[in-house]
Amino acid sequence: MALMTEQTDLFGMNLSELEAEILKLGLSKFRAKQIFNWIYLKSSNNFEEMTDLPQKNLSLLQEKFKIGSLSLIERQVSSDGTRKYLFALEDGNLVESVLMSFEDGKRLTACISSQIGCAVKCPFCSTGTLGFKKNLRAEEILEQVHLIQNIEKERISNIVFMGQGEPLNNYDSVVKATQGLRELIGIGARHITISTSGVIPKIDKLAKEKIQLTLALSLHDPDDEDRDVLVPINKKWKINELMSSMKNYVKSTNRRVTIEYVLLKGMNDSNKKAESLGKLVSDLHCNINLIPYNQSCSDTVFLRPDDKRVLEFSEVVKRFSKGKTVTIRQEKGHDIKAACGQLESSYRKSLH
């Protein structure tokens, strides 16, 4: 009986790593460059479409190598063009990514996941209710972007780490993935945003790396007592410490940060909260992004405030934050469960 040899995964390798693998097979180094270009410039994951490779090498390459380990389980398209993907890892775990189009398609932003589940357990988040399962490898994070480009035949311009998971709880893989995004896929650091719930030691570590990416803080409440409930990691790292850490990040990187604030009706959307939020961030070099809660398909008790409340909240924040830019996030993919964790949890339910 023939023994199956395990295939080496070429995805995530840089050019010199790829050359070493190709040389081991006795093929010319030049073939590595061709394969490298197909994978990262043309988002290919199939040797058969690499038309400049000699046919005679094809079966050897297919036998020894594979390109990536994720497979597409489901793709949904929203009426506004937002696309959502459910990918399976090799071990059967499921991971979600979302593709959003802005400025008439000039800006294509992929929202990617860094973990399966999440330990932070924010009560309004579908992923949080799953609990933490595992960290993704850097290659699995990067491959979400690669596969979306492969499926859509379009290049992604921006990345946000706002899918499933707390990125800074998977620090090494996330930082390695941002390196891959920049050096392999060609997305500049300034087009990458990492969103954190406030893991202070890792914010401080990231500040020292001096990568020119954008750091977003999911603040969601300006008072410790209420934030302890909405973002339970706050029980460990309080708001004042968090603000110092964010200021330090700005000082070290010279980058403006973003404050994310999900608006939940009757919980954190009063004018008093808006005033406290404005004052809290007035000395921080930041933009504020308000996110009216995506209530469309959640099982939770949280509600979305009406548009009038959202507008008034944003005016009060502007007034008390010394004129900071306050944006209200355009809702995307309302009809396809585009908030993180929602597609995965509904897919799971459909299996039962």
Ligand code: SF4
């Ligand atoms: S909102 Fe983010 S940090 Fe909070 S549970 Fe969900 S994935 Fe985790």
